[in-house]
Amino acid sequence: MLGRPYLALCALPRAGRIVGRLFSNPLSQHAVRRRSGPYGYTQAKALVFSQNGEPSDVLKLHTHSISPSLSSKAVLLRALAAPINPADINTVQGTYGSQPSFTSLIGTSTPSAIPGNEGVFEVLATGDPSSPVRKGDWVIPAVAQFGTWRTHAVADVDEIIKINKEGLKATQAATISINPGTAYRILRTYGPNAGISKALGMRPLEVGSGQWFIQNGANSGVGRAAIQFGKLWGLRSINVIRERSSPEATEELKKELTGLGADAVVTETQFLSREWKDQLAEITNKGREQIGLGLNCVGGKSATALARSLGEGATMVSYGGMARQPVALPVGLLIFKDIRFVGFWLSRWNQQDPTGRRHMTDYIVDSIREGKFQDVPLDEVAWNWETEASTLTEEVQKGLQGFRKGKGIFVFGDT
Numbered sequence: 001m002l003g004r005p006y007l008a009l010c011a012l013p014r015a016g017r018i019v020g021r022l023f024s025n026p027l028s029q030h031a032v033r034r035r036s037g038p039y040g041y042t043q044a045k046a047l048v049f050s051q052n053g054e055p056s057d058v059l060k061l062h063t064h065s066i067s068p069s070l071s072s073k074a075v076l077l078r079a080l081a082a083p084i085n086p087a088d089i090n091t092v093q094g095t096y097g098s099q100p101s102f103t104s105l106i107g108t109s110t111p112s113a114i115p116g117n118e119g120v121f122e123v124l125a126t127g128d129p130s131s132p133v134r135k136g137d138w139v140i141p142a143v144a145q146f147g148t149w150r151t152h153a154v155a156d157v158d159e160i161i162k163i164n165k166e167g168l169k170a171t172q173a174a175t176i177s178i179n180p181g182t183a184y185r186i187l188r189t190y191g192p193n194a195g196i197s198k199a200l201g202m203r204p205l206e207v208g209s210g211q212w213f214i215q216n217g218a219n220s221g222v223g224r225a226a227i228q229f230g231k232l233w234g235l236r237s238i239n240v241i242r243e244r245s246s247p248e249a250t251e252e253l254k255k256e257l258t259g260l261g262a263d264a265v266v267t268e269t270q271f272l273s274r275e276w277k278d279q280l281a282e283i284t285n286k287g288r289e290q291i292g293l294g295l296n297c298v299g300g301k302s303a304t305a306l307a308r309s310l311g312e313g314a315t316m317v318s319y320g321g322m323a324r325q326p327v328a329l330p331v332g333l334l335i336f337k338d339i340r341f342v343g344f345w346l347s348r349w350n351q352q353d354p355t356g357r358r359h360m361t362d363y364i365v366d367s368i369r370e371g372k373f374q375d376v377p378l379d380e381v382a383w384n385w386e387t388e389a390s391t392l393t394e395e396v397q398k399g400l401q402g403f404r405k406g407k408g409i410f411v412f413g414d415t
Contacts, residue, residue, distance in 0.1 A: 042066040042076065042124075045385070045415070046150030047392060048112040050102060052094030055396040059092065059115075061389035064106045066154055070127030073156045077139065078415070081174035082119030082148035084381075084399045084408035086322070091115055091145075092396070098347065100145045114147030117347075119410075120173035121153065121160070131157055138165040140177055140361070142354070144347040149392075151383070151415040161361060167369045171409055175375055176364045179221030180229075182346045183295075184360050186317050187213070187229055192292040193313040193338065202315055202340070205292055208234035212284060214309050215295035216240040216268070216302045217322060219253060221376045221407060224260060226295060228373050231261025238264045238283060238291070238309075240271045240302065260374065271305055280309055290314070300325030312337050319344040377406035384414040 044066055049058040090096035092115050102111035123137045139160040163173060194203040205211040217223050218239030230237045239262045244250040254265040264283050281287045290311025296303045297320030307316050307329055333339045350357045367373035381395045399408050
């Protein structure tokens with residue numbers, strides 16, 4: 001939704017806009033012309049939609065202006081990078097579980113919303129000289145439905161989180177919130193039951209224990225993050241991937257995930273075959289090593305096979321459903337293996353535990369800076385002031401296609 005970040009926005013006619021000065025682009029060493037600054041009105045553009053549908057059909061590029069008058073709690077932000085996540089596309093389509101509200105606060109002809117939950121911004125101006133953030137700082141959204149697919153924004157200081165940008169690329173900072181955050185929270189929170197004495201509550205996999213977890217969608221952003229966190233925390237992982245376009249490409253992906261720290265990588269064909277039970281036993285020391293946690297982002301048959309692979313008292317956490325198929329769970333797994341099936345939505349966790357989120361963010365940023373955590377492969381999409389709307393919307397639509405060379409991400413330049 002547009003929400004509070006838009007309360008300070010003021011839509012003005014084109015004649016009321018002025019062009020800013022030359023500044024250094026944080027994404028490169030080249031000077032670019034910024035149409036923004038602490039003086040005068042800031043020209044801005046945003047991808048918006050006023051009704052649900054396919055991105056290529058409903059997304060429009062809207063030009064508006066932002067008033068130089070900022071409240072004492074407000075900050076003016078310029079976008080540096082913003083990824084194109086599946087949840088963002090589903091929001092545009094109207095199939096995501098959380099839907100934004102529509103408003104005309106940025107001067108759209110009909111009530112509209114700006115997609116994008118994740119990204120990194122540079123602070124251009126603050127409404128209070130004593131603000132905890134300063135010009136030049138990098139920040140990420142602290143609230144859901146922030147609307148990151150835009151060149152500029154105005155937000156309250158409690159709606160953003162300042163990050164240490166030292167040694168960090170903007171594209172790295174833009175992708176730390178959702179995928180690594182989901183993997184971090186799940187691995188830190190869920191695991192096998194703690195026994196009757198603990199009222200059958202869960203206990204997370206113990207750091208340094210070598211305990212197993214298994215996941216489908218292992219090539220996803222969450223999957224790659226889970227592999228790396230598992231390696232850092234002394235856990236072992238079994239990772240299920242879809243076959244690529246050729247056997248060679250599949251083997252290359254297996255090697256890539258193994259290089260990140262995966263202990264075992266298997267294809268979905270292997271995973272869904274009758275031979276999987278024997279293969280799983282071979283991986284887990286003839287079944288003597290139990291799998292205490294499963295991460296499901298696919299659904300359908302893959303989720304059922306994931307559940308069947310778990311040990312007694314284990315937990316399966318569903319955080320997505322890419323196959324758009326129901327999760328079918330054999331009753332015997334609940335009765336005789338006491339397996340728990342739960343769902344996970346990162347936005348709720350972040351809202352309920354803001355302190356934990358800041359600690360998590362710092363940990364992820366530090367891990368990237370120290371070379372302990374690699375960001376996902378990216379497919380960068382340049383967004384400059386003259387970039388056509390069709391170019392942007394086509395790139396969003398491509399996010400629905402399989403086997404993209406990397407996660408799509410808007411990289412803002414001359415805006």
